[in-house]
Amino acid sequence: MPDSAPIRPAAAAPKKLGARGGEEIFAKSVDPRVLMRFFGFLRPYRFMIVISIVAVLIFTLTQIAVPLVIRYVIDTALPAATAGGAAESARAGAVHLLGLAVAVFFAVVLVNYASNYCQQIWVAVTAERVLIDLRRAMYGHLQRVSLSFMDRTQVGQLMSRLQGDVGSLQEFLESSIFAIGDLALLIGIIFVLLAMDLELGLLTLSVVPILVLVRAIWLPAAKRAFVRARETSSIVNSALAENINGVRTVQEMTREGFNFDAFREKAAENLRTHLRATRLAQVMVPTVDTLTGAAMAIVIMVGGNRVLEGTLEIGVVVAFLFYVQRFFDPIRSLTMQYSVMQQAMASGQRIFEVLDVPVEVQDKPEAIDLMKVRGAGDGAVEFRNVTFGYVPGLPILKNVSFSVAPGETVALVGPTGSGKTSTMALLHRFYDIWEGQVLIGGKDVRDLQQESLGRHIAMVLQEPFLFTGSVIDNIRYREESTSREAVERAARAVGAHDFIARLPQGYDTVLGQRGVNLSIGQRQLLSFARAIVVDAGILILDEATASVDSFTERQIQTALEKTLVGRTGLIIAHRLATIRGADRIIVLQEGRIVEQGTHRELLALGGLYHRLHAMNVASFDDLPELTTE
Amino acid sequence: MSTPADAIPAGTDTLVPSLNGDYRRGVNALWRVLRMALAYRVRFPAAVLAVIGAAIFQLLIPRFLGAAIDHAASMLAVAGGADAAAIAAAKSALIASALLVLGTAVMRGIFTLAHNYLAESIGQSFGYELRLSFFEKLQRLSFGYHDRIHSGDLITRGMLDIEGVRRFIETGIMRLFQLAVLIGLGAYLYMGQDLILGFLCVSFVPFALWRGVVFRLKVRALWREFQERMSVLTRIMEENLAGIRVVRAFSAQRHEMKKFDDWQRRTLEPAINMVRVRYFNTSMMTFSYFVAMGLVLWFGGLRVIDGQITIGELTQFLVFMTVLQMPVRQVGMVINGYARASVSGARMFEILDLEPAIRDRDGAPQLKISEAALAFENVSFSYQGFASEHTVEGISFAVKAGQTLGIVGPPGSGKSTIAHLIPRFYDVTGGRITIDGQDIREVTLDSLRAQVGVVQQDTFLFKTEVRDNVSYGEPGAEDDRVVEAADTAQLHAYVAGLPEGYDTLVGERGLSLSGGQRQRLSIARSVLLAPRVIVFDDSTAAIDAGTELRIREALKELNRSRATIIISHRLSSLMHADEILFLEDGRIVERGTHLELLAQDGPHFGRYRRLFDLQMGAARENAHAR
Structure with missing residues (x-):
């Protein structure tokens, strides 16, 4: 079993989250640090938790009290009828005592009801709230952690933490409080048994060590079987998910039969492991029944003999029989609780691992709002000797310097991997650079509030990511109050209006899962409109028109020219048509600026740009393969 | 994919509208599950x-406990217990009772084990069967269906709903038997012994059932509400994490947190x-149970006082009640199981009952290929309910082995739709498509798709090695053929350069490929199958022109025996085609060879020419300058 991801101090947070394999469903042991941090989340609810525990204890007491009332009826109330005196008055006395006992019984039942209701509601509601808090803490943290962490991490991995792991901590909290009740019940029963009759109590309890022993032997094997069953379930489910997501490819390649056979094998293994787990789980049933039977037999034989000898009251025997029947429940739930706890420890580790991911890119305490910087609104941009990379020792950008005057439009050109997209990302301070300075409006981006950077820079990303929701909400995105007219204006500007108008509900058409019902080109137009509507001083386009046809692109081109008036524009492009419109072109190669100037200047220069251009192609994609020839 | 998800294509696999409040469907679903459980002809009766x-x-x-108490008590009644023989008799009776209790407990354990195991075994086998049927079905459902249903929804059905239905067999059907037998038989036995006390013992059962039903009705609606909201929340979180760059780019964290908190x-x-x-x-159920016990204690006590029953008998009734306690606690679980299974079952059967809109006609023959002559004869197609987008009309063309057809046009003009019609991902709504004279709807899907390859714009990578x-x-194609296909697609050099070569894992947690590499992988996939009709659906958009040229060179030899269709925005990809179609709003507006199209001009023609100028203008101008 590989080590489950350990919790490390924030300073040395893991680069990558630990894998969430089936084997790590259980942590090896109780981790006090996980518990301590978990308690931190309970703090706001400590009052609720305390009164829940009180209610649980009261509930437990009433459970213990019931057989005692019965004992009283049998030993005290009923014999009063036959105990000497006039038959009539003896009967009345007995009925009176019985009535009293039944009244007490009903009182106990009422308390039992009230405490039962309260304990369950309080515990469950508190657990729900803690779940919400935990999830929020994690989600909120993910909004702030560095992008380089998000780049490395699979969404599915995070989702399973946001859902599954949070759920198992919730379950842990619930079952822990009930476990307190179970423990109290166990101790209470033992206490009452021994108090009623020490000898009979000890004899009856002699079956307990046997049970504990059997369970101790059984548990590891059972756990292995359960873990294996869970593993096969997750294998089956991920196979199913992959086939659903890739169903089109499956059908194109007519692989249905093959995939079905492969799936059947996995499902059969799942069936087999589950049946094995069931067999192991069910073995305990006759074991517990046999031990219960043995305990009852002991009570009958030993207790009965003692009754015959006159050293024990019958009511005690009856009460013993009641307790024996209840005795094994708390033992069972307590051993189950152990598994829940181990599972919660593993989940807790995974949750706190996420919470411990450091927020590398942070606002300084004295960070300035870019909007309040005089002259910053004009959108001057400068890179000063910037060196940056994602992996230490492997810089992507090497000593890059350039500046863009307010209102200027600059195109970044270069082969794949030359650092174009990284340059854009740095402008928005998605990452912190290694050396040099990135300045906007003359201010180092590290001295600015990130929030204000987002208001000042509008980006159209390579991947036109849309959210489920209406077209209009997608264009407005953060600016929820944007008027319909402004949205329409932006859509018209990028040439998206026509196709939007043709959608069934126009701007109110709800897009499917991330806009699947639109072509990639259309998604790109929407993401372009989204950037225009915010009216920012700097507009960044990262190969935003790669999948748009030439007509639409020209439309965008015209729109762009209009939009860029009075704005600074930075454009990554690989199509000549886009590039030629720029005031200046910067050619990047392997993280360095190799040429810059206007289209004509660069052609005259006869360097890389000229060479690319001369190849008579319309696009600059994947250039290294061209240049290496 | 550029197919509208909301569109409802012609065909039968139309999703029945939502389940809201459809109680009947839930009941039907439960009934079907029960019948399917009954099909386990040995295990089911054995479990019962x-x-x-x-x-x-x-x-x-x-019973035995009560008897034992009476043995002890009766001896006590014989005050002093001087009679040694009576005491000896009582003692042996006690031993007998004790052994009977032990033996009964052991037997109960064994029978319970058998029952639990059989119930679980039926449930698991049932889940297995259901899972396979579900898997098989969704693999066959047409593209039109998959366009409309959220993949997450299908995954939820395949995971949680199967689980809900499976559990129902154990916790629903089997537990219900247990409850019925225990309460029914118990009531019969104990009411036979003492009508009133027996009645009091089970008197709480109707009340508990009533509360249970109320609970079920309320929780059913709540559960659905919860599920629906939870799935929105899941989607919000998923999209936020997947689109984190957009979130950051717009500094929309606050907006996103608000959305999240709200949901x-x-x-x-x-x-x-x-x-x-x-x-x-x-x-309330527990409360009613204890109230009943209190009543038994009161009336039973009175009877003991009046000498009508013994203390042992009273004990017997009280212990009987403890036997009922566990099953009554489970009423909630059982009812919950019913609630869940009726929703889950309905959702499951909704899928299982779908008949794929696109399927083989009965007795359809295999496709027989000679020239690979593909012909569209006045084909029209529209997605129902999605007005004009992606609709095509009056499309006719022919292309055969050795020939290339190019299709160009603005987005949404119907290019991909044409590609999707050829392997019958969708069925035409007018006209017909033939291959070597056979209507593609008249031949088996497998034989059709084996001969038609569509290289898609988006490539789905499976979590396995590059080779696979x-x-x-x-599956299992020889390595040299894999290498050859990869080489044709200009992917081999890259893969061979990876440390683990063709054994490198791709997809989640594996190697991530760039857009161009994915497209080349997709080309390799199709090339390996050597289809006689191949469609490149904008599948070279992310590949540079030079590489594309080399791919085309590599394919040249192979293309003699196959019909090729190239869909592209980039004219350089298709200007060598034997015929080029210019599509606009689903119609062919211009057609001809590259040179013919360039020659066309005028207010109503010349779209191709203008496009060419747009794309090549800069390059040509440059050539001029030199």
Whole structure:
């Protein structure tokens, strides 16, 4: 079993989250640090938790009290009828005592009801709230952690933490409080048994060590079987998910039969492991029944003999029989609780691992709002000797310097991997650079509030990511109050209006899962409109028109020219048509600026740009393969 | 994919509208599950027998305990207990009772084990069967269906709903038998012994059932509400994490947190209501149980006082009640199981009952290929309900082995739609498509798709090695053929350069490929299958022109024996075609060879020419300058 991801101090947070394999469903042991941090989340609810525990204890007491009332009826109330005196008055006395006992019984039942209701509601509601808090803490943290962490991490991995792991901590909290009740019940029963009759109590309890022993032997094997069953379930489910997501490819390649056979094998293994787990789980049933039977037999034989000898009251025997029947429940739930706890420890580790991911890119305490910087609104941009990379020792950008005057439009050109997209990302301070300075409006981006950077820079990303929701909400995105007219204006500007108008509900058409019902080109137009509507001083386009046809692109081109008036524009492009419109072109190669100037200047220069251009192609994609020839 | 998800294509696999309030469907679903469980002809009756056996032994325990108490008590009544023989007799009776209790308990355990195991075994086998049917079905459902259903929804059905239905067999059907036998048989036995006390013992059952039903009705609606809100929350989180760059780019963290908080709150509300409803009812059930016990204690006590019954008999009734306690606690679970299974079952059967819109006609022959002559004859197609987008009309063309057809046009003009019609991902709504004279709807799907390859714009990577991804359509293809296909697609050099070569894992947690590499992988996949009709659906958009040229060179030889269709925005990709179609709004507006099209001009023609100028203008101008 590989080590489950350990919790490390924030300073040395893991680069990558630990894998969430089936084997790590259980942590090896109780981790006090996980518990301590978990308690931190309970703090706001400590009052609720305390009164829940009180209610649980009261509930437990009433459970213990019931057989005692019965004992009283049998030993005290009923014999009063036959105990000497006039038959009539003896009967009345007995009925009176019985009535009293039944009244007490009903009182106990009422308390039992009230405490039962309260304990369950309080515990469950508190657990729900803690779940919400935990999830929020994690989600909120993910909004702030560095992008380089998000780049490395699979969404599915995070989702399973946001859902599954949070759920198992919730379950842990619930079952822990009930476990307190179970423990109290166990101790209470033992206490009452021994108090009623020490000898009979000890004899009856002699079956307990046997049970504990059997369970101790059984548990590891059972756990292995359960873990294996869970593993096969997750294998089956991920196979199913992959086939659903890739169903089109499956059908194109007519692989249905093959995939079905492969799936059947996995499902059969799942069936087999589950049946094995069931067999192991069910073995305990006759074991517990046999031990219960043995305990009852002991009570009958030993207790009965003692009754015959006159050293024990019958009511005690009856009460013993009641307790024996209840005795094994708390033992069972307590051993189950152990598994829940181990599972919660593993989940807790995974949750706190996420919470411990450091927020590398942070606002300084004295960070300035870019909007309040005089002259910053004009959108001057400068890179000063910037060196940056994602992996230490492997810089992507090497000593890059350039500046863009307010209102200027600059195109970044270069082969794949030359650092174009990284340059854009740095402008928005998605990452912190290694050396040099990135300045906007003359201010180092590290001295600015990130929030204000987002208001000042509008980006159209390579991947036109849309959210489920209406077209209009997608264009407005953060600016929820944007008027319909402004949205329409932006859509018209990028040439998206026509196709939007043709959608069934126009701007109110709800897009499917991330806009699947639109072509990639259309998604790109929407993401372009989204950037225009915010009216920012700097507009960044990262190969935003790669999948748009030439007509639409020209439309965008015209729109762009209009939009860029009075704005600074930075454009990554690989199509000549886009590039030629720029005031200046910067050619990047392997993280360095190799040429810059206007289209004509660069052609005259006869360097890389000229060479690319001369190849008579319309696009600059994947250039290294061209240049290496 | 550029197919509209909301469109409803012609065909039968139309999703029945939502389940809202459809109680009947839930009941039908439960009924079907029951019938399917009954099909386990050996295990099901065996499980029922086991549950009856377990119940009988369970009910015997109070009897023997009561008898034992009476043995002890009767001796006590013979004051002083001087009679040694009587004492000896009582002692041996006690031993007999003790052994009987032990033996009964063991038997009960064994029968319970048998029952639980059989029930679980039926449930698991049932889940297995269901899972396979589900898998098989969704693999066959047409593209039109998959366009409309959220993949997450299908995954949820395949995971949680199957689980819900499976559990129902154990916790629903089987537990119900257990409850019925225990309560029915117990009531019969104990009411036979003492009508009133027996009646009091089970008097809480109707009340508990009533609360249970109320609970079920309320929780059903709440559960659905919770599920629906939870799935929105899941989507919000998923999209936020997947689109984190957009979130950051717009500094929209606050906006996103608001959305998240809002929906968290909304999930909390039904969650807490469910808790309230559940525990209110379960506490009421427990309460009614204890009230009944109090009544038994009162009336039973009175009878003992009046000498009508013995203390042992009273004990017997009280112990009988403890036997009922566990099953009554489970009423809530059983009812919950019913609620869940009726929703899950309905959702499951909704899929299982779908008939794929696109399927083989009965007795359809195999496609026979000679020239690979593909012909569209006045083909029209529209997605129902999605007005004009992606619709095509009056499309006719022919292309055969050795020929290339190019299709160009603005987005949404119907280019991909044409590609999707050829392997029958969708069926035409007018006209017909033939291959070597055979209508593609008249031949088997497998034989059609084996001969038609569509290289898609988006490539789906499976979580496996590069090798298996390339040979996806032909698992186990020889290595040299995989290499050859990869080489043709200009992918080999890259893969060979990876440390683990073709064994490198791709997809989640594996190697991530760039857009161009994915497209080349997709080309390799199709090339390996050597289809006689191949369609490149804008599948070179992310590949540079030079590489594309080399791919085309590599394919040249192979293309002699196959018909090729190239769909592209980039004219350089298709200007060598034998015929080029210019599509606009689903119609062919211009057609001809590259040179013919360039020659066309005028207000109504010349779209191709203008496009060419747009794309090539800069280059040509440059050439001029030199």
